[in-house]
Amino acid sequence: MDAKLKETILNPIFKGNPISVLVLGICSSLAVTVELKGACVMALSVIIVTGLSSLVCSLIRKTIPNRVRIVIQLTVVAMMVILVDQVLKAFAYGIDKQLSVYIGLIITNCIVMGRIEAFALGNKPIPSLLDGLMNGVGYGMILVIVGFFRELLGSGTLFGFPVLKAIGYTNNGLVILPPMALIFLGCIIWVQRSIQKDLQEK
Amino acid sequence: MEYLSLFVKSIFVDNMIFAYFLGMCSYLAVSKNVKTANGLGIAVILVLLITLPINYLLNTYVLAPGALSWLGPKFAEVDLSFLSFILFIAVIAGIVQVVEMVVEKFLPSLYSSLGIFLPLIAVNCAILGGSLFMQQKEFVNCGEATVYALGSGIGWYLAIVALAAIREKLSYSNVPAPLKGLGITFFTVGLMGIAFMAFMGIQL
Numbered sequence: 001m002d003a004k005l006k007e008t009i010l011n012p013i014f015k016g017n018p019i020s021v022l023v024l025g026i027c028s029s030l031a032v033t034v035e036l037k038g039a040c041v042m043a044l045s046v047i048i049v050t051g052l053s054s055l056v057c058s059l060i061r062k063t064i065p066n067r068v069r070i071v072i073q074l075t076v077v078a079m080m081v082i083l084v085d086q087v088l089k090a091f092a093y094g095i096d097k098q099l100s101v102y103i104g105l106i107i108t109n110c111i112v113m114g115r116i117e118a119f120a121l122g123n124k125p126i127p128s129l130l131d132g133l134m135n136g137v138g139y140g141m142i143l144v145i146v147g148f149f150r151e152l153l154g155s156g157t158l159f160g161f162p163v164l165k166a167i168g169y170t171n172n173g174l175v176i177l178p179p180m181a182l183i184f185l186g187c188i189i190w191v192q193r194s195i196q197k198d199l200q201e202k
Numbered sequence: 203m204e205y206l207s208l209f210v211k212s213i214f215v216d217n218m219i220f221a222y223f224l225g226m227c228s229y230l231a232v233s234k235n236v237k238t239a240n241g242l243g244i245a246v247i248l249v250l251l252i253t254l255p256i257n258y259l260l261n262t263y264v265l266a267p268g269a270l271s272w273l274g275p276k277f278a279e280v281d282l283s284f285l286s287f288i289l290f291i292a293v294i295a296g297i298v299q300v301v302e303m304v305v306e307k308f309l310p311s312l313y314s315s316l317g318i319f320l321p322l323i324a325v326n327c328a329i330l331g332g333s334l335f336m337q338q339k340e341f342v343n344c345g346e347a348t349v350y351a352l353g354s355g356i357g358w359y360l361a362i363v364a365l366a367a368i369r370e371k372l373s374y375s376n377v378p379a380p381l382k383g384l385g386i387t388f389f390t391v392g393l394m395g396i397a398f399m400a401f402m403g404i405q406l
Contacts (some may be wrong), residue, residue, distance in 0.1 A: 027327035076286040101334035179395025186388030191289035193380035201383030
């Protein structure tokens with residue numbers, strides 16, 4: 001049991017990372033990585049939503065009729081996203097405006113539904129909660145890495161503080177553009193698959 | 203004229219894939235060959251075209267601040283916009299189910315070619331994203347919302363068919379082992395996105 005729990009916790013971080021290995025949830029992840037702050041808030045929101053909705057779905061897994069489970073899962077996830085959105089609106093209105101529709105799009109983020117389908121419906125609440133949380137962390141990690149490099153190279157700042165200005169760095173406007181997020185993600189996959197050869201596709 | 207401008211803008215400038223990354227998951231998973239990409243693209247256009255006007259009406263007459271005033275002066279100050287996520291996704295899931303049944307009954311050949319993609323569309327970010335952008339852009343009438351839906355659907359269709367065509371050719375080229383499959387696809391989409399940025403600022 002212990003080894004299994006450990007696997008549940010560690011697997012989503014590197015070996016089964018939801019973004020770079022399973023390719024889930026790219027949709028809402030890339031547009032929010034222009035700045036590190038947005039990326040962090042988005043990562044946190046996704047961690048909370050995946051964790052809580054996995055927990056709730058696992059709690060009610062025996063009462064969900066199989067035929068309508070997608071609708072019920074969507075309702076649970078939508079409820080969690082509304083909670084997160086309302087909290088953000090109340091305490092961090094500026095960031096909520098900046099993230100615009102992407103907070104709402106956590107509902108259709110494939111990670112959330114994917115983890116519920118693949119894990120929470122067949123496991124006890126506590127492992128499900130952990131699995132949801134850790135998948136959120138694996139997702140958030142990639143988001144923060146991409147956000148870090150894009151803000152650093154694009155605007156020369158980190159969390160809004162000028163970092164590279166002192167050494168005479170000229171901002172690279174290309175990195176700010178949306179398509180560059182994909183290229184950075186491609187680089188992360190490149191690095192990961194060079195280290196872990198068994199992930200390479202034939 | 204505004205319709206035409208909105209139409210062209212939603213296809214090229216505000217392209218769902220290249221400008222907003224919406225529907226990326228299925229975009230990457232189903233773009234291995236042109237035929238299936240074609241099926242999914244058509245399904246996305248169809249579902250966007252149906253759900254977006256419905257969600258527009260829902261937003262205008264039920265959800266937006268003061269939208270319920272047609273019920274009487276007592277309701278003029280009700281603001282239900284916090285419910286929009288859950289109602290939009292419910293409408294989308296419901297419509298997808300209905301469309302699936304209708305297509306299965308009346309157009310069996312289309313149904314067999316769309317296959318698994320129709321039910322999957324309920325969780326495609328492009329559909330929900332379209333509705334959320336509609337809410338943000340504050341269109342003045344239902345016609346604008348419909349044109350926006352058609353435009354962004356076609357934009358998505360173009361993007362997935364183009365990527366599928368490139369990936370078909372890509373399978374013959376010699377890609378470094380760690381980049382094979384997913385990695386090189388990301389780079390391709392990134393480069394296509396940069397190319398699409400040339401449309402930025404187009405005015406009609």
